[in-house]
Amino acid sequence: MRLKLTLFIAVATVAIAVTGVPTSAGARVGTPEPVVAEARGAAPMWGECLAVESGGVSRDPRQRCATLRVPLDYRAPGGRSIEIAISRIGTARPGARRGILLSNPGGPGGSGLDLPSRLADVLPREVLDRYDLIGFDPRGVGHSTPVTCGLDLMRQFTLLLPYPGPDGGIGRNVAFARDTAAACAEHSGDLLPFITTANTARDMDRIRAALGEPKLSYFGLSYGTYLGAVYVSMFPGRTDRIVLDSAVDPDLVWRDMWRTWSQSIAVRLLDLLAFAAERDTVYHLGATPEEVRRTYDRLLAALDRRPLPIPGGPVLDGNALREITREGLYFDGDFPFIAGFWQELTAAVSGSTVDPAVLRRPDRLGSVGRADDGAVGGNGTGTTRIPADNRVAALYAVLCDDVAWPRSAALYARQVAADRQAWPVTAGMPANIWPCAAWPTRPVEPPVTVTGHGPRNVLIVQNTRDPATPLASARGLRAALGRRAAMITVDQGGHGVVGLGSCADEAMSSFLATGALPGRDRFCPAPGTRPPADAAARSTALPYIPPVGPL
Numbered sequence: 001m002r003l004k005l006t007l008f009i010a011v012a013t014v015a016i017a018v019t020g021v022p023t024s025a026g027a028r029v030g031t032p033e034p035v036v037a038e039a040r041g042a043a044p045m046w047g048e049c050l051a052v053e054s055g056g057v058s059r060d061p062r063q064r065c066a067t068l069r070v071p072l073d074y075r076a077p078g079g080r081s082i083e084i085a086i087s088r089i090g091t092a093r094p095g096a097r098r099g100i101l102l103s104n105p106g107g108p109g110g111s112g113l114d115l116p117s118r119l120a121d122v123l124p125r126e127v128l129d130r131y132d133l134i135g136f137d138p139r140g141v142g143h144s145t146p147v148t149c150g151l152d153l154m155r156q157f158t159l160l161l162p163y164p165g166p167d168g169g170i171g172r173n174v175a176f177a178r179d180t181a182a183a184c185a186e187h188s189g190d191l192l193p194f195i196t197t198a199n200t201a202r203d204m205d206r207i208r209a210a211l212g213e214p215k216l217s218y219f220g221l222s223y224g225t226y227l228g229a230v231y232v233s234m235f236p237g238r239t240d241r242i243v244l245d246s247a248v249d250p251d252l253v254w255r256d257m258w259r260t261w262s263q264s265i266a267v268r269l270l271d272l273l274a275f276a277a278e279r280d281t282v283y284h285l286g287a288t289p290e291e292v293r294r295t296y297d298r299l300l301a302a303l304d305r306r307p308l309p310i311p312g313g314p315v316l317d318g319n320a321l322r323e324i325t326r327e328g329l330y331f332d333g334d335f336p337f338i339a340g341f342w343q344e345l346t347a348a349v350s351g352s353t354v355d356p357a358v359l360r361r362p363d364r365l366g367s368v369g370r371a372d373d374g375a376v377g378g379n380g381t382g383t384t385r386i387p388a389d390n391r392v393a394a395l396y397a398v399l400c401d402d403v404a405w406p407r408s409a410a411l412y413a414r415q416v417a418a419d420r421q422a423w424p425v426t427a428g429m430p431a432n433i434w435p436c437a438a439w440p441t442r443p444v445e446p447p448v449t450v451t452g453h454g455p456r457n458v459l460i461v462q463n464t465r466d467p468a469t470p471l472a473s474a475r476g477l478r479a480a481l482g483r484r485a486a487m488i489t490v491d492q493g494g495h496g497v498v499g500l501g502s503c504a505d506e507a508m509s510s511f512l513a514t515g516a517l518p519g520r521d522r523f524c525p526a527p528g529t530r531p532p533a534d535a536a537a538r539s540t541a542l543p544y545i546p547p548v549g550p551l
Contacts, residue, residue, distance in 0.1 A: 044068060044210055049087060049113070050143060060117040062089050070139070070206050072194050073444075082191070084203050085143035087135040089116040091128065099240060100213050101131035101512070102204060104138070106222030108197075109394030110548025111142040118545050119219065122499045126513040131217060138227075139203055140195035140394040147191050147397055148387035149184040160392055161550070162432035163319035166304035168420055173433050174409045181438035184396060193441045195397035198448050201231040208238060215240040217512065221496060222246050222469060223398075223551040225460070226253065229450045229477060232484070236454025241515060243508050244460045245498050246469045248551060249476030250450040254399045254436075255406070257473065257551075259415075261430040262423035264470035268329045269293075269425055271465060271493040275332075276339040283339045285346070296325075296342060302349040321345070322427060329467040330495040331544065395549060400436035403447050407437050452482025459511050459518070460485055461504040465493035468551055478521070486518040492526040499544040501527040 044066035049059065066088075069081040091097045103115045116133035137144040153160070159176040184192060204227075208216045217240040220228035225244035232239045248257060273289035273296075286292035304318035328338035387393065406412070416428035423430075458481055462474035471489065478487045490502045497504050503524040510516050 043212065044086065046088060058117065058121075059114055060089055060120050062120075063114070063117050064088050065113065065143075068203075068206060068210055070203050072191070074199060074202050082139060082145035083143075084139060084145075084207070085113055085137045086207055087113045087116055089120055089133040091130065091132055093129040096129040097132070098130040099132075099215060099217060100134045100208070100211055101127075101217045101219060102134045102136070102207065103219045104136075104221065104224030104227050105545065106220075106224050106547035106551055107138075107141075107391070107395060107549040108223045108398035108551065109138075109141055109391045110223070111137050111391075112224075112548075113137050113143060115545075122545060123512070124509050127509050130513055132211075134207065134211070134216075136203075136207060138200045138394070140191065140390075140397055142386055142390065145191070146386055146390045147184075147188040147195055147393045148389055149180060149393040149396065150187045150387075151180065151183065151389040151392060153389055153392065158317070158319055161323060161429060162434060163322065163427060163429045164416055164420070164432060166318060168417060168428060170409070170413050170416055170432055174412075177433045177435045178438040180396070180435040181400075181440060184393060184435065185440040188393065188397070189440065192397050193401060193444050195394065196401045196444070197227055197230050197398060198234070198402075198445060200227055201234050201448070204231055205235055205238060214238070217241040219243045219498075220245070221498070221545060222547040223248060223549070225469070225477065226250060226551075228458075229481065230448045232454060232458060232481075233448055233450045239454065239457055241512055242458040243498075243512065244458065244477070245462075246466055246495055246547065247460050247462055247474035247477040248469055249473040250447070250480050251476055252473065253403055253447060255434075257469075258430045258434075259419070260470050260473060261468070262419050262426050264465075265326055265329065265430075265467045266423050266425045267470075268465050268467035268493050269325075271332070272325075272329060272335055272338060275335045276342070279339070283343045285339065285342055295346065299342060299345055299349060303345075306349075308345075308348055319427070319429075322425075322429070326426070326467065329493070331546065332492075332494055333544075391549065396435050399434065400439040401441070401443055404442055405434065405436035405439070409433060409437070412437070450477070450480040452480070452484045454484055456484050456517060457515075458485040459508060460487040461497040461508060462487060462489050463494055463497055464489060464491050466495050467493075468495045468547070487521045488518065488524060489521070490524040490526065495547055496544060503527075 046064040046066050049063055049065035064087065066086050068084045068086060070084055071077045072080045072082050101119070103112060103119060104110075105112050105115050112135045115135040119133050120128065139145065140147040156176065159173065162170075162173045162177070164170050165172060204216070215238050218228050218231065220243070222245070225246065226248035228242055228244050229250055232242055252260065270289060273292045276283050276285045276292045277287060277289045280287045285295045300318045300321060303316065303321055307315035307317035309315050324341070325338055328334040412431065412433040415431040419426070419431040420428040460474055460478055462471060464471050474487065478485055488504045488507055490497055490504050492500070492502070498508060499505065503522070507518055507522070
């Protein structure tokens with residue numbers, strides 16, 4: 001089952017003294033020129049892509065890869081350069097070709113090198129005939145010049161997203177934030193200030209220029225919608241047809257975006273509770289959503305009090321279950337697994353005999369070592385080419401370098417306490433402190449202002465009950481883009497629209513193939529029904545593309 005569930009395994013945490021954080025990584029403050037010069041030098045040399053480093057990735061045999069060099073700091077284009085890994089699947093009908101379709105799967109910190117292979121399975125022939133599919137690992141990520149913070153993901157897994165302690169205390173989160181910020185500066189300080197969304201957008205324009213294209217089309221998912229919105233605002237005249245799936249509000253970047261999760265996760269959880277209640281004869285969690293919720297709350301309380309040891313590993317605590325459940329809300333096809341896992345845990349916490357394999361089960365859904373999952377902690381093999389913590393390090397870099405965060409631990413403590421009271425499902429995690437509060441550098445430039453200046457060529461597609469980028473967030477991006485955009489809202493839950501069979505798929509395909517952007521915003525009913533209780537949690541043939549990382 002290809003889930004993007006993260007196993008946040010609880011570990012015995014040793015109290016760590018708060019250490020000082022380096023104050024500078026040598027970043028010069030100032031904004032680069034908004035126009036990126038055309039890339040110089042030879043066209044990319046396409047060849048075989050590096051071998052897939054773990055199972056689960058189905059790479060199209062037509063996909064080829066190459067490497068570009070771009071400035072680390074676009075204010076000093078003649079200075080240090082870094083590598084950007086790119087990929088391509090060419091159209092099978094060159095005579096029908098319109099241009100390139102660049103793509104990003106989300107994250108921040110997600111690898112997009114194999115996204116062309118996934119899109120080749122999702123997009124209809126009339127779209128594939130029109131474009132070369134182009135993927136890339138954003139700066140700092142994967143096979144591009146990578147960043148690392150030297151994190152021990154197994155030991156620190158339960159802290160990567162900042163869940164407070166069972167009593168609501170954030171002391172361990174404050175220590176983790178400060179220690180992690182210092183570690184990131186130590187391991188990647190020269191790179192960190194420049195791992196930003198704006199610089200990634202500049203890299204995208206270098207890719208366009210290197211491929212000899214006057215314009216680019218783009219598909220961005222989750223965080224990729226913000227990256228796309230930044231690109232179309234920086235380079236409006238170089239955009240062709242832009243699709244943004246599950247949208248980030250540019251006015252909420254980044255801390256306020258996380259805080260939207262408190263409500264959006266609570267709303268989306270209702271779908272899972274209803275699913276389990278409708279199948280009480282299967283899962284025995286309760287005959288009504290209210291009864292299922294009480295069962296879930298009892299499980300959380302029991303695991304907060306007494307975590308379960310995982311044979312051969314650490315322990316499963318309440319925060320691990322919260323995170324497994326949260327990520328299971330991204331896709332209806334994950335509901336059977338989550339409900340079944342809850343069912344098996346009820347026996348485990350009651351002291352009944354339980355198969356030890358039950359406690360290992362989340363490990364096959366999202367683990368530290370998998371290169372293809374969407375887990376916050378997943379990344380790859382930890383080879384010398386890609387650090388084991390690269391995805392997390394790149395996530396932190398973008399979040400902390402795009403915009404400055406508040407530094408007061410007392411502020412985070414107050415807001416965590418308030419959110420725990422108002423939205424207990426997430427236990428205050430969305431309001432809690434991140435390493436950005438102790439980041440060693442300030443942003444080298446202000447965030448890009450997303451505007452409606454430019455051609456009308458952006459399609460936003462959005463679910464009504466998205467746990468990660470809620471409908472209000474998409475409406476924020478829609479308002480920022482103004483007349484440039486049209487938005488299609490689908491009456492369904494989950495994170496990610498494209499590939500699930502709604503009218504948004506048809507509209508997106510028509511737009512990419514013909515340029516026919518809807519004349520006004522539209523609303524779609526939900527396509528079909530939820531999966532049966534005994535269905536596999538995700539079919540490998542399903543065209544849905546899971547987002548990579550939290551966004």
